[in-house]
Every structure is written in C-alpha cells, then in structure tokens.
Amino acid sequence: MAEFKTITKPVMKKDAMQLVTGKPVYTDDIINQDCLIVKLLRSPHASAIIESIDTKIAQKVPGIEAIYTYKDVPQVRFSNAGQTFPEASPYDHQILDQRVRYVGEPVAIIAGESEAACLKAMKLIKVKYQVLEPVFDMHTAKDNPILVHPEENWRTLSYDFYKSDNKRNLVSHEEDSHGDLEKAFAECDEIVEHTYHCKANQQAMMETFRTYCEIDTYGRLHVISSTQIIYHVRRIVSNALQIPKSKVRVTKPRIGGGFGAKQTSISEVYPAFVTWMTKKPSKIIFTRKECQIAGSPRHEMEMKIRVGATKDGHIKAIDLYVLSNSGAYGDHGPTTVGLAGHKSIPLYTGGMEAHRFTADVVYTNIQSAGAFRGYGAPQGIFALESAVNELAAKLNIDPIKIREMNMLKEGMHMDAYFHEDATACALDRCMEKAKEMFDWDNKPDCVDLGNGKVRSKGVAMAMQGSCISNLDVGSATVRLTEDGGYLLVIGAADMGTGCDTVLSQILAECMDCDVDDVEVMSADTDFSPYDSGSYASSTTYITGMATYKAGMKLKEQILKISALKLNKPIEELTMESKEVVAPDGQSISLVDIATASMCFNDIPTTVTETHTSPVSPPPYMVGMVEIELDKETGEVEVKDYVGVVDCGTVMNENLARVQTEGGIVQGIGMALMENVTYTKKGAIFEESLMNYKIPTRLDMGVLRTAFESSYEESGPYGAKSIGELVIDTPCPAINHAIYNAIGKFLYEVPFTPEKIVMAQDE
Amino acid sequence: MEIKIKLNGKLIKEDVDAGTLLIDWLRAHKCFSVKRGCETSNCGLCTVFVNDKPVLSCSVLVARANGCSVTTLEGLQKEAEEFGAYIANEGAEQCGFCNPGFMMNAIAMFRENPDPTDDEIRAYLAGNLCRCSGYEGQLRGIKKYLQYKKGE
Ligand code: FES
Ligand code: FES
Numbered sequence: 015m016a017e018f019k020t021i022t023k024p025v026m027k028k029d030a031m032q033l034v035t036g037k038p039v040y041t042d043d044i045i046n047q048d049c050l051i052v053k054l055l056r057s058p059h060a061s062a063i064i065e066s067i068d069t070k071i072a073q074k075v076p077g078i079e080a081i082y083t084y085k086d087v088p089q090v091r092f093s094n095a096g097q098t099f100p101e102a103s104p105y106d107h108q109i110l111d112q113r114v115r116y117v118g119e120p121v122a123i124i125a126g127e128s129e130a131a132c133l134k135a136m137k138l139i140k141v142k143y144q145v146l147e148p149v150f151d152m153h154t155a156k157d158n159p160i161l162v163h164p165e166e167n168w169r170t171l172s173y174d175f176y177k178s179d180n181k182r183n184l185v186s187h188e189e190d191s192h193g194d195l196e197k198a199f200a201e202c203d204e205i206v207e208h209t210y211h212c213k214a215n216q217q218a219m220m221e222t223f224r225t226y227c228e229i230d231t232y233g234r235l236h237v238i239s240s241t242q243i244i245y246h247v248r249r250i251v252s253n254a255l256q257i258p259k260s261k262v263r264v265t266k267p268r269i270g271g272g273f274g275a276k277q278t279s280i281s282e283v284y285p286a287f288v289t290w291m292t293k294k295p296s297k298i299i300f301t302r303k304e305c306q307i308a309g310s311p312r313h314e315m316e317m318k319i320r321v322g323a324t325k326d327g328h329i330k331a332i333d334l335y336v337l338s339n340s341g342a343y344g345d346h347g348p349t350t351v352g353l354a355g356h357k358s359i360p361l362y363t364g365g366m367e368a369h370r371f372t373a374d375v376v377y378t379n380i381q382s383a384g385a386f387r388g389y390g391a392p393q394g395i396f397a398l399e400s401a402v403n404e405l406a407a408k409l410n411i412d413p414i415k416i417r418e419m420n421m422l423k424e425g426m427h428m429d430a431y432f433h434e435d436a437t438a439c440a441l442d443r444c445m446e447k448a449k450e451m452f453d454w455d456n457k458p459d460c461v462d463l464g465n466g467k468v469r470s471k472g473v474a475m476a477m478q479g480s481c482i483s484n485l486d487v488g489s490a491t492v493r494l495t496e497d498g499g500y501l502l503v504i505g506a507a508d509m510g511t512g513c514d515t516v517l518s519q520i521l522a523e524c525m526d527c528d529v530d531d532v533e534v535m536s537a538d539t540d541f542s543p544y545d546s547g548s549y550a551s552s553t554t555y556i557t558g559m560a561t562y563k564a565g566m567k568l569k570e571q572i573l574k575i576s577a578l579k580l581n582k583p584i585e586e587l588t589m590e591s592k593e594v595v596a597p598d599g600q601s602i603s604l605v606d607i608a609t610a611s612m613c614f615n616d617i618p619t620t621v622t623e624t625h626t627s628p629v630s631p632p633p634y635m636v637g638m639v640e641i642e643l644d645k646e647t648g649e650v651e652v653k654d655y656v657g658v659v660d661c662g663t664v665m666n667e668n669l670a671r672v673q674t675e676g677g678i679v680q681g682i683g684m685a686l687m688e689n690v691t692y693t694k695k696g697a698i699f700e701e702s703l704m705n706y707k708i709p710t711r712l713d714m715g716v717l718r719t720a721f722e723s724s725y726e727e728s729g730p731y732g733a734k735s736i737g738e739l740v741i742d743t744p745c746p747a748i749n750h751a752i753y754n755a756i757g758k759f760l761y762e763v764p765f766t767p768e769k770i771v772m773a774q775d776e
Numbered sequence: 777m778e779i780k781i782k783l784n785g786k787l788i789k790e791d792v793d794a795g796t797l798l799i800d801w802l803r804a805h806k807c808f809s810v811k812r813g814c815e816t817s818n819c820g821l822c823t824v825f826v827n828d829k830p831v832l833s834c835s836v837l838v839a840r841a842n843g844c845s846v847t848t849l850e851g852l853q854k855e856a857e858e859f860g861a862y863i864a865n866e867g868a869e870q871c872g873f874c875n876p877g878f879m880m881n882a883i884a885m886f887r888e889n890p891d892p893t894d895d896e897i898r899a900y901l902a903g904n905l906c907r908c909s910g911y912e913g914q915l916r917g918i919k920k921y922l923q924y925k926k927g928e
Contacts, residue, residue, distance in 0.1 A: 033872030034860025036809025036849035043808040270873030510871025668867030675910030703818040711911040
C-alpha cells in the first residue's frame with residue numbers, strides 16, 4: 015500500500031482552536047440578536063382535531079408580532095426528511111395542521127419581541143380540541159381502523175419501492191430474500207428464534223435544534239440553521255412555504271452535534287414562515303424539552319429473528335422480520351428499517367444458503383422518529399448478534415469460533431447486500447486483533463468477584479455502509495488561490511466529525527501540499543456545489559472522491575497554463591508540490607501560475623467535480639466488552655471495551671479514533687440507560703437530561719480502539735466510512751456479557767437493572 | 777435592580793430585571809462561549825466562574841452575582857489556548873459545543889488540584905456532558921497537558 019503524506023496522519027481539525035477557545039461560531043452566536051423570537055404552542059393530546067382556535071387576546075400582548083395557526087399556512091403536504099429525490103419518506107407534514115398526531119405537535123406559531131411576550135401570549139391562546147382515540151401500539155397499527163393520516167392530500171413519491179399507504183397506517187413495506195429458506199432451515203440442527211425490542215433513543219446532541227431567518231439584500235429568504243443538509247432544507251422550506259427554491263438560501267455555520275438529528279428539518283419551517291410573512295428576522299431555539307418530545311429520535315423496532323445452524327456451527331439460514339414505529343410522521347421511516355436487515359444479515363455471508371428479510375413500518379400517535387447514527391442497523395445487529403451468541407451457547411461452540419466459521423470475508427458475493435461483492439473486508443483481521451487486544455482466550459466467561467459482583471465478557475460484530483448507493487451525490491469546488499494554495503468549497507456539513515479537515519487532507523494529498531495550504535468553506539446553497547448532505551456515513555467516501563477528482567482536474571488546468579507560460583508541450587511537464595517543472599529544469603511556481611491566471615487567461619483555475627457511487631462498500635467492526643454485574647442490584651458497569659474497526663484507509667488517525675470512542679459510548683448509553691417511556695396519554699416521560707440519562711464519563715470504563723484496514727478501490731485513497739458503524743456493537747456485546755454473568759439473555763434494550771434482576775429470577 | 781459585576785476584568789454597572797439568569801445576561805454581553813444545553817442543571821455547558829468558583833450560569837440569577845467578579849472563557853483566552861491545544865491535538869473537540877463549559881471546569885480543576893488521578897479527573901468533570909467524543913480523548917488531552925505542566 016502506498017505511503018501517504020497527509021492522510022492517515024493525526025492532523026488537527028481546521029476549526030479546532032476556534033472551538034476550544036469558545037469563539038462565536040454557532041447559529042445563535044453569529045446572528046442578529048435583535049430579531050423576533052419564535053415559540054410554538056404544542057398539543058397536549060396525542061390525537062385530536064382542533065375545533066376552534068382563538069388568538070385574539072393573545073395577539074394583544076405587548077411585543078407580539080404575529081400568531082399563526084393552521085388556517086394561515088399553505089395547505090400542502092411535504093416531507094421533513096432530508097433525502098434525495100424521489101424522496102422515500104411520504105409527504106405527510108404541514109407547517110401546522112388542524113389535526114394533531116402526537117403530544118407536543120405544534121398548534122400555533124408565536125412571534126414576538128421577547129421570549130417573555132411569546133410565553134405570555136402562548137397562555138392566552140384558546141384551543142378547543144376534539145380529542146380522538148389514538149393508536150399507540152405498533153403491533154396493531156397496521157390496518158387499524160383508526161388512521162393517523164386519513165387526509166386525502168397525503169402522498170408518496172416512492173410507492174413502487176415502499177408500498178406506503180396512509181389508509182393502512184403503513185409507512186412502508188419491504189421484502190428481500192435469496193435461496194430456499196425452509197429447505198435451509200430443515201437442514202439445521204439448532205434454530206434460535208426470538209423477538210428482540212429496541213426502544214426509541216433520543217439524539218441528545220448538545221446544541222438543540224435552532225434556526226434563524228432573514229430577508230437578504232435581494233429579497234430572498236436566508237435561512238441560517240444548524241443542519242446537516244443545506245440543500246434538502248432549501249427544498250423542504252420551498253415545499254412548505256410554496257415559494258420557489260431559488261428564493262431560499264440556506265447556510266450552515268458550525269453545528270453543535272448532529273448524529274442524524276439534523277438530517278430532518280425539525281426547526282426550519284417555523285421561523286422561515288414568520289420571516290417570509292413579516293419580512294423581519296426571526297429565530298427559534300428549541301428547548302431541551304422540545305428536543306426530547308418533538309425531535310427526531312431513533313425508530314423503535316421489534317425484530318423477530320430465526321437463525322439456524324448445523325451441529326458443527328455452520329449458519330445456514332437467517333429469517334428476519336422487523337416492525338418499525340415511525341410515529342406520527344414517516345420521516346426516514348421507509349429507509350431506516352432496511353438497514354436492520356441489509357446491514358446485519360450479510361455479516362454471515364460465509365456459509366449462508368438462504369435468507370429472508372421482511373419489514374413493516376407503521377404510523378402511530380407518538381413523536382415522529384428520524385435518522386439517528388446507525389439508521390436501523392443497531393437494532394438489526396442487536397437482534398442478529400444476540401441470536402448468534404445464543405446459538406453458540408446452545409451448540410456449545412465458542413462464540414468467536416462460530417463467527418470465524420461463518421463470517422463474511424473479502425471477495426465473497428453478498429446476496430443479502432444488494433448483490434454487491436465484498437471488495438474490501440478485513441472483518442477476520444478485526445476479530446483476530448480484538449481477540450489479541452482483549453486477551454479473549456485467557457479470560458474466563460465469568461468470574462465471581464466475591465462481593466456479590468461478577469465479571470464477564472461479551473462479543474459482537476457489525477457492518478454499515480459508506481453511502482446510499484445509486485443515490486447520494488457529492489461535489490467539491492477547488493480553486494487555485496493567489497498565494498499558490500487552494501480553496502475547497504463543499505456542501506457537506508461538518509458536524510464535529512471533522513469532514514472539513516478530512517476533505518482538506520484528501521485535497522492536500524492529491525496536490526502534494528500541506529493541509530495548511532488548503533482553506534475550506536462549507537456550507538451554503540448559494541456557494542457550495544450540490545451535495546446531498548452529511549449522512550449515511552458518506553462524506554469521506556462520496557464527497558471525498560469528488561474532492562479527489564476536483565484536485566486531479568485542477569492539476570490539468572495548472573499544467574495547461576504552465577505549458578503556455580513555459581512554452582513546453584504539456585506532456586513533458588510535471589507538477590511538484592509548489593511548482594511545475596520541465597525536464598530541462600525550467601519551472602514556474604504555483605504563485606506565478608495563479609498570478610498568470612488573472613491576466614489575459616481563459617483557462618479556469620476553479621473546477622467543480624461531482625461523484626456518486628453504484629456501490630456502498632461496508633466498513634466492519636468487532637467489539638468486545640468486559641463488564642461487572644452486581645447480581646443483587648442488577649447494575650452493570652462497563653470496565654473495558656475493545657473496538658477494532660475496518661474503515662478502509664484511516665483518513666485521520668485522531669478523528670477516526672474519537673469517532674470510534676464517541677460511537678461506542680453512545681452505544682453503551684443505548685444498551686444500559688437510554689430509555690423512552692410514555693404516559694397513558696402518550697406523552698414522553700423523559701423530557702429532560704435529568705431523567706433521560708446519557709453516559710457521563712463515569713459510565714464508560716476504559717475504551718481501547720484499533721484499526722485493521724482493508725483498501726477500497728472505489729473510495730478516495732482506499733477509504734470507506736466510520737461515522738455510524740461504531741455505535742453498532744455495544745448492545746449485543748453487553749447482552750452477551752450479561753448472559754455470561756447470569757446465564758440469561760435479554761431481549762429488550764436498554765438493559766436496566768430491573769430487567770437484569772427480573773431475568774435472574776425467571 | 778442595579779447590579780455591579782466585574783465581567784472578565786471589566787466593571788459593568790447596569791439595571792437588570794431581577795429574574796434574569798446569569799447565562800442570558802452573559803450572552804447578552806456577547807460572552808457567546810457560554811452555552812445552554814439543558815434546563816435542568818445537568819449538562820455543564822454553561823459553566824462560568826463567579827469569584828473564581830465554577831458555577832452553572834443557567835441556575836444562578838445575575839442578581840446573585842452582584843458585587844462579584846464573573847469570568848467566562850472569553851476572559852481566559854491564554855489558558856484556553858494553552859490547554860485547548862492539547863484537546864485539539866487529540867481531535868477530542870468534535871462538535872465543540874460542550875467545550876467552553878468543559879474547559880472552564882477543567883481549568884477550575886487544575887487550579888484546585890494540579891495533580892489529579894484519572895479517577896479524580898472523571899469525578900471532577902462528571903457533570904460536563906459530551907455527546908460526541910466519548911470522553912476518552914478529553915482524558916488523553918488532559919493527561920498530556922498535565923504532563924507538560926509538570927515539566928514546565
Ligand atoms: S445549561 Fe445545562 S447545566 Fe446549565
Ligand atoms: S464535542 Fe460535541 S458535545 Fe462534546
């Protein structure tokens with residue numbers, strides 16, 4: 015493998031020093047503070063029709079600029095999901111609707127000079143609801159006579175793929191299979207069959223949803239928002255307000271965390287509507303409570319799985335049915351569920367003879383779900399990996415051995431992964447390395463510590479994708495700057511993951527220059543070339559390749575200018591880091607080329623390239639965990655977590671490591687504490703960070719990570735992806751460790767102390 | 777009511793609404809490093825110093841800081857740069873939104889206990905949530921910074 019100059023190195027993030035010194039770089043730091051404050055009155059009911067809504071008295075509160083209800087907004091439906099055309103998610107939202115579908119749904123938009131005025135006015139709005147019977151149980155939602163979306167103007171752009179049908183409460187249905195399933199199961203000696211359950215998870219990014227809007231010099235709507243998807247937001251705002259897309263400009267400053275939360279347009283349409291109507295600047299800042307009850311959490315999913323193997327541990331067949339709860343709206347519903355199957359089953363491509371994956375996604379009257387790191391894969395992998403660990407236990411085969419026997423290896427054809435080939439796969443090496451780092455073979459399954467506690471170990475594997483194949487588009491514009499460096503302009507959104515820096519490294523590698531010679535600008539729909547946005551782990555793989563292509567193209571342009579200036583045939587010239595040289599030793603510096611390009615020149619030194627991919631090469635991971643479990647209280651403490659990742663070429667050692675650590679800790683939160691429960695009326699109980707617990711630095715033990723790289727030819731310098739993969743292993747690995755501790759597997763995350771105590775008593 | 781506060785070394789005399797929270801007052805005075813992440817005193821993002829002691833500015837009224845000196849990261853730029861470089865060198869700043877509060881509390885810890893153990897670091901900073909980094913990189917940065925300080 016080639017030696018790299020810049021990529022792979024632990025380069026400091028380009029914005030790092032600004033961030034650590036607390037500079038004003040986020041949405042609410044950079045806007046005109048003298049703007050209207052926007053607040054939302056929200057529904058106390060899970061399902062109701064607004065019979066009447068009276069804002070007359072509220073309007074009179076001093077400082078109130080406007081109050082809007084469903085009567086004031088365009089009566090059209092759109093999707094809030096940030097997805098490429100033809101959007102998979104149904105067009106089921108209105109800015110405000112006469113029907114409310116979950117507790118917390120906006121009922122009125124209040125805009126005023128101060129928060130106090132808005133809150134005062136909020137109390138004075140009189141709403142009469144006709145309360146309807148809600149649908150809460152996802153098991154009975156499909157074909158239930160009570161409909162979440164009975165309206166006639168509901169529509170889908172993707173019926174052919176997803177069979178979405180509002181008259182059945184069906185957000186989508188999907189089927190995929192290969193081989194003769196029943197024959198394969200008939201040949202199995204042992205079959206594990208269970209139903210697993212993953213509750214919703216809150217994103218809990220530290221910066222809540224927020225958006226500022228103003229009218230610009232040209233009378234257009236300028237939206238400054240904490241978003242991962244500038245171009246999709248532009249379309250969504252245009253759809254919602256029924257104004258041309260060209261009238262909307264979307265800018266993303268620094269984002270205080272995303273994880274997919276900001277791949278849905280949660281906060282944008284409200285200030286957009288206020289500003290468009292009043293022509294005054296306005297902002298909305300979601301409270302933490304609003305994020306918890308009206309955000310975009312992980313889809314609750316139930317996985318019914320059957321896994322069959324022969325006595326000697328040959329896994330022959332996997333059958334998975336997933337029921338996913340999309341909540342009141344279909345944002346990301348049709349697409350998340352697919353990953354539960356497509357990103358789990360192929361892990362066992364080794365000897366698998368048949369598989370079936372079926373899924374239903376339903377509407378219910380709870381908070382709508384969205385895109386959260388992993389996007390359905392954590393749920394599917396939890397079920398499959400737990401089942402395989404149970405299978406290994408029943409067959410009395412070492413859980414590592416059964417994986418080594420059956421796992422996907424490089425070069426295999428993946429029937430369960432869109433019939434792609436595993437072109438770059440070091441899953442086997444990840445296992446080898448993890449085993450060695452963890453000292454798996456020398457650690458007993460379980461040791462009694464003599465104080466009521468036991469110490470035990472667990473393992474799981476995972477995979478993800480590197481983009482949405484045949485769909486995602488990434489672009490990069492690269493310009494030669496006057497001082498012989500480069501400006502890189504992208505539409506991808508760095509949400510802290512460091513893609514501004516990683517893409518700069520790719521360009522620096524390509525141009526044989528220092529990362530400091532690259533300036534980066536992102537992201538603004540007026541200036542950035544089109545990019546689907548930062549999601550599906552795709553930025554490095556897709557936008558990275560666009561950056562590479564743009565760099566190569568710019569090199570050609572530079573050589574063209576040099577050929578003219580040096581009066582030499584272009585084929586003879588070579589570009590070295592800061593100059594172009596001819597075989598006779600003549601040369602011209604990049605600074606001189608840049609200067610020459612500005613005088614009597616018609617060769618452009620700004621180029622834009624676009625990339626897309628017909629494949630989505632998976633990254634892979636092995637996670638091993640050691641826990642201490644208190645048998646009395648059911649408390650689990652993570653002591654040691656080893657994560658070994660194959661993300662292709664590691665683009666930036668530091669950033670990849672921190673991604674891995676951050677993902678593992680989120681996964682630990684999902685496994686042990688993050689819980690969403692509802693009152694009888696359908697209100698979310700955990701509406702703050704007081705009762706929705708996310709891991710603190712006391713909850714994670716020691717994390718140890720390593721990389722075993724494969725080389726993916728279709729990615730920039732061999733890269734695949736890392737962002738989402740790393741959240742996938744903790745749930746099944748910790749479940750395995752719990753089994754080793756108490757002799758029982760659990761079937762529902764989070765594994766709370768109560769569940770562990772109860773499982774022991776069963 | 778009228779208050780007198782020394783904000784990052786500068787004396788400010790001003791009439792304020794008695795119910796104003798310190799965090800809102802600070803942001804109104806362009807101390808944008810001070811962030812809000814919750815309404816329940818659980819995240820630590822809003823940490824500032826009042827008379828050199830770390831407090832959660834979201835749960836203190838500005839009136840309570842009357843007569844005190846208040847320090848935000850804007851007033852500690854030299855220390856922020858020095859220590860922050862160690863966090864940045866680990867790539868542990870990620871989205872950065874939790875950073876100002878984390879930096880403030882870490883600086884408070886260094887002043888109180890210049891030689892903490894790993895467990896003491898974890899305990900002192902337990903109230904500073906970070907959803908991105910997984911904390912381990914922050915710990916590496918802190919330890920390398922302390923190492924450097926010892927050698928100084
Ligand atoms: S804002 Fe969360 S503790 Fe102050
Ligand atoms: S870096 Fe994003 S919350 Fe800490």
